[in-house]
Amino acid sequence: MNAVEIRNLTKNFGAKQALNGLNMTVPEGAIYGFIGENGSGKSTTEKIICGLLHQSGGEVRLFGKEQTDVDVRAKMGVLIEAPGCFAGLTVWNNLMLQAENLSLPKPQEKVRDVLKLVRMEGAAGNKYKNCSLGMKQRIGIAMALLGEPALLVLDEPINGLDADGLRIMREVLTDVAKRGCTVIVSSHILGELEKVATHYGIVRGGKMIREMTAEELENSCRSFVALQAKDMARANALLRAKYVRVEEDEKGYLRVYDQVSVESVVEYLYRYGVVVSEVGTDKIGLEEYYIDLMQGEK
């Protein structure tokens, strides 16, 4: 069963059309990376899924049921913008309030459990207002996880996190998915998203332009030959003369994106007296794939 199925979703804010017939399918148990430019409709879609905004048209089904179904909605967790904590209360009390709200049996045990899951056991007594940004994001996730949600919607949860915060967040998302929870996570930090996502949805101008699994992304990502030569300027000129797409990356490597073997490139340059000092093959990542796709769309 699909956790989320959206068909022809539209949303207008006055004259502005935020969503323009968006389709989306999130399989159960997936970590769905929701990608798009600012204003492309990611947050609007997430808010509609959570019932916080009303769609102008289209259909949203959660676990095969209407999106307004009380029982389905009771099994959702959300972190959109603010985590939903009261500044003056401690982390523990904020979580206890949420546990009570969800009528959880053994709330203390559940709170302890989620705090452990988000690596925040030591900060339970801290006042929420005194927590760092990374801690607040993790508390937000803990809040969302309290009801053992079947669907977790996270809007930009890794923004502003330091390296350690990113690592913890990655671990948390993986742990959550292992528990059988479907996660929809939007982010601009594609490199991080790539490490955890099992599915992707790329949205542009209120429309889903591509949906794929991590394997499909892997297959779609172009491979390239990267090299460094003694005479880089000459190598660059020679490669550009022969191959269709040659680029220089930020580390100073020349990349040949055409379907060629390493040997043929090295041999070609050698023939013209250019000695290759370093060579290898690699694939573009999600970030480059996304940029390529966006440029193609434009």
Add this chain to the structure above:
Amino acid sequence: MERKLEKNTFGKRLKSMLRVDTRRMFTSPLFYIMVGISLVVPILILVMTTMMDGKVSVDPQTGKETVMEGFKNVWQIFGSVSDTGGATGGANAEGAGMGMDMSITSMCNINMMYFAVAVLVCLFVAEDFRSGYAKNLFTVRAKKTDYVISKTAVCFIGGAAMILAFTLGALIGGKVAGLPYTMDGFNVYNFVCCVLCKTLLVSIFSSIFLVMSVVGKQRSWLSLLLSFGLGMFLFMTVSIASPLDAGVLHVILCGVGGGLFAVGLGAISNLVLKRTALV
């Protein structure tokens, strides 16, 4: 992985919601600040007006003399008896017909507490939206009814506590100011009924303020502005509905009226939440 989606009954949802809101209200500094203010304000009013009683001020431009008139007895701060003029003195004409008495004793009375209730309700509800708590809540709760019922009930409790604090403050303030406690034209039973009426009327005001709060959402300034504006229309009827010589009939009428308003306005709040964006 197939997940079992458990049934979440209305009773279960409402119970948990009420528990959370009650706990939030009673752990909120705002509640204690407002109750504290409600307790202190009547003491200050009674003491200060008694100190100024009889003082003459002269307008330097016109040379017109104005005599400051203080409270003649403690009960005047709660209102007047139905047949105006007798028991509580002429200065207390806040319930006397539609004519506006702008004297300090008619303006500074228990009825102004309804505006203070607006502050409590609007800030309390706005915090739900500002903190993202409402977002969490409405994601897991598709039905808005439990939120509205719970908020109406808890805001009523908060407002009622303020009215009772004002009553206590007035009784203490009367002692501090040395005002008489003579009951003229009414008795203790009537006074209890009067305070009960005023307490029950809180449900009307808190329901109005709740509607305005869900309209304004995190913009508490808007909620407050709308609440003060709309509250003003009903403000004048409070003194008529809850005179000092109130009886059980007044209490019943205020109770029924309060209940009906709470249900009707609650339905409007529910509709606003259903029809508008919650973020």
